[in-house]
Amino acid sequence: MPVATPAQYRAMLDAAQKGGYAYPAINVTSITTINGALKAFAESKSDGIIQVSTGGGEFASGTSLKDQAFGAIVLAEATHRLAEKYNILVGLHTDHCQPKKVDSFLKPLIAETAKRRAAGLNNLFQSHMLDASELPLAENMRLSKELLEECVKHEIILEVEAGVVGGEEDGHDTSGVAADKLYTTPEDMVEVYETLSSIGRFMFAATFGNVHGSYKPGAVKLKPTILRDGQAAVTAKHGAAAEMDLVFHGGSGSLLEEIRETLGYGVVKMNIDTDTQYAFTRPIVDHMFKNYAGVLKIDGEVGDKKTYDPRSYLKKGEQGLCDRMKEACNDLLSTGKTIFGTV
Template sequence: MPIATPAQYAAMLDAAQQGSYAYPAMNVTSLTTMNGALKAFAEKKSDGIIQVSTGGGQFASGLSNNDAVLGAIVLAEACHRLAERYDVLIALHTDHCQPGKVDGFLKPLIQETARRREAGLPNLFQSHMLDASELPLDENIALSKELLKLCAANEIILEVEAGVVGGEEDGVDHSDQPADKLYTTPEDMLAVYEALDGLGRYMFAATFGNVHGHYKPGSVKLRPDILKKGQDAVMQKYGEKAEFDLVFHGGSGTSVEDLQATLEYGVVKMNIDTDTQYAFTRPVVDHIMKNYDGVLKIEGEVGNKKVYDPRSYLKKAEQGVTDRMAAACDGLRSSGNTIFGKV
């Protein structure tokens, strides 16, 4: 039963917090990308998180459907079956859901879990993300409180965000945000804690200059100390129990030093999308370039079925994802830390 139960997921997050490591959380869009992630987690003996965005769900549902909820359910159900073959724990999560998509994406998925629970089945997803960072903080918190109560009633963890992750990712575009919006203040973190404490378990995507996408060294000015200052402010007022389970968005291209500094400040989950997209595509391009005359029927020739068969290059793409996710497990120190069989 490697898809984590609510209790096992909570234990995963506790173990990461206590051990100063974090779980790679990869956005998947297909069985190929999902299998690449599962293979990496298993080989590294790391528990992990597989997540679906609204855009990923639309893609997975097919061009005729373009249905984010349907695609998310299909991917999650597939993961429940595939993960049974691995001796690590996997949690399923949905990524950035903006306020305008809550009623059409988050609430139907929460309802699907409620339906499954009534039928004696496990939760479909173990956590969901509300990205209400586009709203003023008081409105963001009000919506977060509403959804946290709904999630808690179904033993689902909610991820919330205050502050803005810059750049653009899967339809969420914050590339025009002023620099000061990229840094969550200690006052913001106190406000989030005071509003959500006691309503249910949640993770917090506080921002510290992180930006979606991939940039050349020096382009992104990360300030991991922002996380420490916020954690310190909350724990000084409310004690160690108030320590946040933090989430790192926009981590592609981050130096190992900055990455591992965040682990000391309470980051337990790091999203990985841009890097794994490239890791998937790079071997496909390599295959096409090296087999150009075979994948195309040039000048009346017949091509080479062995190299234009999609399996020939998608296997390489899957392995590319595995290799990148394995490196993420090492960088985030989750390798060898599975709690499978212990909880």
């Protein structure tokens, strides 16, 4: 069953931490994008993470329902079935749930996992993200602690964030946030560790200038050494075993040397969304331009069914996404390192 069990998911994170690599985490919105991600991981012989945002869940539920949790369940269940055909492991994760959406998004998904576990089935999601970075750190940690306690009951890993990832993604806009909020301090990292580590396993999206969206080279000022210094502060106080599993948000458009540097500081997961959106859309646009007369019934003509059949261009989008994800596996050094069949 290539959707990882809780034990297999923990083993994935352990292997990445020990091996100095990270998993690409791609946001999906449809069966086509799920298939593109699975194909990429399989061809790269890399395990990986497939994630659903609140907006992705809403889209997947259909424009008449707009039910974020229901759509996330549909995408997750589809991934469980499709992944059975591949010889790699994938983890399922939810992305950027703000505090006001915990009751309507995260809690129903945790309840769905509880229901599956009671029936002897695997967790629906292996991890969830609470993005309470909009709150003061003390309040952020209070909510994080409460939710982690609930997740631990079901062997779910919680991802938390302190500091703010700039830019805009899926309706979550932090472009007006002060620049100093884009950098997590060592003191923040120590507080996160001390608040959560005794409860259960968590991942931490520390911020080091990373920004959602697409920018020209040089526009984003990353400071990966913030991760190094924060980990050093934690391990100096609590020992080497306290090194945290870090998450790199806003990975799209980052320089390779910056990506690779973060791997040495404990990053085990990098979110990539903007680049894969473009990689999916670009070949579809190319198809439309090259088949303009076929996809449109110009001047009363009948067009060409072979070119306006959605399958003719969606499969090109799937391949474009797949190619970009394989590049991400190479960048993050996860290529060829699947632990499928060993745990």
